Amino acid sequence: MWRRGRWWVFALVLVLVVPPLFGALALRVNYAGDLREDARTRGKDAVWLGHAWVDGRKKDADLAAFAERIKGTGIRDLYVHAGPLEHDGTLPAARYPRAKWLIDAVHRTMPGIRVQAWLGDVLATRGPDGLHLEKAESRAAVVASARQILDTGFDGVHFDLEPLLSDDIHYLSLLDDLGELTRARKAPLSIAAHQIDPLPGLHSVNGALSGREKWWSQEFFGEVARRVDQVAVMSYDTWMPLESLYGGYVAQQTSLALEVTPESTDLLMGLPFFHEDDLGHHENAETVAAAVRGARLGLGRTDPGRERFGVALYVDFAAEEGDWEAYRDGWH
Secondary structure, three states, X not given: OHHHHHHHHHHHHHHHOHHHHHHHHHHHHHOOOOOXXXXXXXXXXXXXXXXXXXXXXXXXXXXXXXHHHHOOOOEEEEEEEOOOOOOOOOOOHHHOOOHHHHHHHHHHHOOOOEEEEEEEEEEOOOOXXXXXXXXXXXXXXXXXXXXXXXXXXXOEEEEXXXXXXXXXXXXXXXXXXXXXXXXXXXXXXXXXXXXXXXOOOHHHHHHHHHOOOOEEOHHHHHHHHOOOOXXXXXXXXXXXXXXXXXXXXXXXXXXXXHHHOOOOOEEEEEEEOOOOEOOOOEOOOOOHHHHHHHHHHHHHHHOOOOOOEEEEEEOHHHOOHHHHHHHHHHHO
16 A cells, blocks of 8 residues: 555656656756847837826826837837726727827827727626627627727727637637728737747646636637737746746747747737736746847747847836836847
């Protein structure tokens, strides 16, 4: 009995300990190597901005300081929080009373910078509350909200709908409908994307074990990328405990995304411009410096000549001076 028990323990160690160790080693190796000198900004970066920019809290002096902050960087797009959407897909105009001031001021003082409306909502993925993408009337309302935003003067629309399960056909249908609208308006359609399976099928395994899905399949990521003009990967909240593992993970995510993102679509890798410590995010591991290095490694190894590539900074109100310095020093 003792020997049989010992073998069960050994088998459990093999299953639970050995694969993560090999995975960690692979990520650490992925973070090593030389950076290509040309794996730097292409002038197609973005930054997520908080709701204060459209609800009246931000003033002319704030905008002037922000313009000075991003001067000389590769930032081209501002994802300005103008939502959230209602659970039925509608968007009250009262949520963004100062949008026109912001749009006009950015166009006047920061030529070439696009102002996109960042819209999102919690999806009814784990319960009855939230936005129901399976309902045609909900999808139609989201499209109407996008039209409303473009009528306001925003240059484009950026959607962040979570938690979004891999292979959601209703999401693809929504993107098809949104694309018809944005192409007719000559406006960019942008989305915030989940991470890609580090191992094939991992999203299904994780879903079966935890009841949740953290990743998309690479195939689904490609289906999404082919329907939009810009994909910003939320490459943070990765659970990684060490900076080297996080950087290796971002390098892997960058390569996986590059492999299936069309040349006609902007691909941006998210940078963690925030500071929290919880199960999903450790600020001493998920650093801007590691994310930038990982993105550069992935770009240099997979598609060094790609022009439609950048990084996306999340989020302005949580950023510290060191985050901006790491972005500038590592990416420019």
